[in-house]
Amino acid sequence: MGSGAEHGESELHGALRAALGDVTVLAEPAAMEPYRRDRALDPDAGVPLAVVLPESTADVQAVMRWASAHGVPVTPRGSGTGLSGGATAVEGGIVLGTERMRAIRIDVDTRMAVVQPGLLNAEVKAAAAAHGLWYPPDPASFEICSIGGNAATNAGGLCCVKYGVTADYVLGAEVVLADGRAVALGGPRLKDVAGLSMLALFVGSEGTLGVITELTLRLLPAPPPARTVVAWFGSTERAAGAVVAIASRVRPSMLEYMDRLSVNAVEDVLGMGLRRDAAALVVARSDDQHPDGAEIAAMLRAFADHGALEAFEAEPAAGERFAQARRMAIPAVERLGPLLMEDVGVPLPMLADLITGVEAIAAARGVAIAFIAHAGDGNTHPLIVDDPGDPGHAARARLAYGEVMELAIRLGGTITGEHGVGRLKRPWLVDQIGEDLLGISRRVKRALDPDGILNPGVIFEADDGPA
Template sequence: MSVDWLKQLAAVLPPEGLVTDADVLEAHRRDQADWAPAGVARALVRPSTTAEVQAVLRVASAHRVPVVARGAGSGLSGGANAVEGCLILSLTRMNRILELDRKSLFAVVQPGVLNGALKMAAAEVGLWYAPDPASWEFSTLGGNLATNAGGLCCVKYGVTGDAVLGLEVVLADGSVVRTGGRTVKNVAGYDLTRLFVGSEGTLGIITEATLRLRPRPPKATTLVASFPTLVAAGAAVIDIVADTRPSLLELMDRATVRAVEAHMPLGLDVDAAALLLARSDAGGEQGVAECARMAAVCEAAGATFVIQSSDEAEGESLLAARRFAFLALEKQGTTLLDDVCVPVSRLAELLAAVEHIAAERRVIIGTFGHAGDGNMHPTLVFDRNDADEVARAQAAFDDILRAVLDLGGTITGEHGVGLLKRPFLARQLGAETTRLHHTLKAAMDPLGILNPGKLL
């Protein structure tokens, strides 16, 4: 491949905007999905304006150089991994909040803004940005948009895409399009905003987003309940979702609870089949009453222990177990975090299937996640230096995806397809829908330079 494109990039970018140092490229080679393969990039660009992104893509298109966009690199599916000889396009320097409209409840941001930075800026004017992936403190909004990230509050407030009003996107040929707008309602033309959100950088590079803000919710009331069986926990989830509007509804299975208790003793019931954590942010007496209804549902479903609190500090203490779930499992060995979603009514079946797979494959699997919308994270724990364990873990990972599809679910609820889930996408979509995906990709990226080999 000709290196003329490197000279052309140097001509359209400031000196700090183009990097070819091998150590820097290695540091930007992959995201957090250790299992996913990664190639060696030829260069890294760090644009700070939309115009610079345009210039980069014009050069890349002219020379048919593959372009892999990335933010903080906190993804969990290999979606930001380099491909051989590619150009890595880092958007972390495009990190400004351009506008924050307190009256119309929206913010205009660049993709390199941290999720937590927008939350903080919104809070300063009494507002709230709802999407809250577990990585909210260090993940960028561009990465959240690329994967349509979710989080703990999804059960009530939806995923990232539900907070997007409009986008600015640079296409593969360097042209710029704007989708959506600044209004909550907008049905003019095709919903291109939804098309780009979750497309994992395969259709265009998002350079600006108009995001919906909300009034800051009242202080929450928190509940924790232990269950003797997965069926009982699943029944409680179904009834809670049908009867109330929890702002958070999380579940951890026995393997996860035991890992957390071993990592940080909290007095958890290590013999419980599942631990359920719920919150109401309705506020005041209404929030207390809503949490009381959830407690009654848990008791009716067979919970062996239920506690609730309206104290903010105590509520955070009760949620500590859930927040430490992944870290605790990491302490037990190499981890492979999955991300699947099933109809809430089939949650207990999913948990039972994962337990069966863990026993059959002889692999530790701790399952936790967003029970309120059926989105769970079965996390495989194994010894990476043991080839047999690695093989069994990979087989178990695939078994889980097959089980999820059999339950009418999806292979990814919030982390994206990337590389890890790509072999299973066509099975979920079907032949005709897969063909339509390829048609859209070819129309918007005819040279196939945008994040090739990912998603499709």
């Protein structure tokens, strides 16, 4: 490695092009620029040797064989919507973008989709829906995030509270290893325990173990219709209490939380009449089909029991507007300033402590933190709003960013519920999982990528590998 783009079209470029044949290779700085960072906008992103855009498994194998032979690091990249810096270019490395790998095949009889990694989540959903089927996982970015990236990060979303995360839908994968070999993990079988669960290990490995070149996904029949209930609270703790009560008694298909700051930011954009005075908004859905409506009743009772200012079932159209308000939260808060986006999770009973603890951090550091959450599964997104006009602010925001993760760990939680560790959260990983688990994880990483060329710096320190 070490041959950065400053060399222009070097001998190394020539060798790469020769090895890759028809595969698109970008080497001009301007052409590579959009591929250097994901949405985490890591300021330390390197200038890669090249960006390659394979179209087939064989193409990816050729890239990995070449990179392996030359000791060049490879950053696998989906559509670049990652929020933890998991797709940050390495100086002199190769960015392997999967955007041209877009084939999909739906098998109605087995309710499965076989997809290449570059297809967007929304495109998978649409292809399934065309057959009356449903691919549930729904990251808020589902319209722009790739299905390969979803599997690489084990992405979550809003419906996970009832329908599970990406891992629950990945039945099989084809992955290309560091040395260029392609292996099939799992397959179109609903139950398969033959050998170690290598498939489950690869899902969520953030490109550190191999490059996903194909996924076999489980689909469900079309989703049942859902009813929406909404509650406004005067206190964040009471809202959290209602969330815990609901999640412990019924199976909501959505259970989301927004605080005052995020509600006001959304109201600024949408002007839909949201209550600017309330401390928190909870939006819940039930798709239980029992005619007695017991789940809806239990939700409304939990709201009342926890002192909601107001709680009601929304008509379908209004319910959809509340769900849209929740999906709009991140872009709306982003209008207030650049965001440091958290993704911390806690055991549900700790939700109120996390919320009040984050409020305390915001006050102590003098930074604004909007708090939105997939509350039903304890996965929250405190959004730290930077103020570029205030010179000391960025440093205080960074401190708050770490303190929120440390708080989550103290509460028995996780530094990342669905975005991944990437580069941004790597310094805190050991605080959560401990030296022993990090140590055996590193041994597994080395067992599969002995030269450390796959996404170095993500999850593990780049210099962890013997290479």
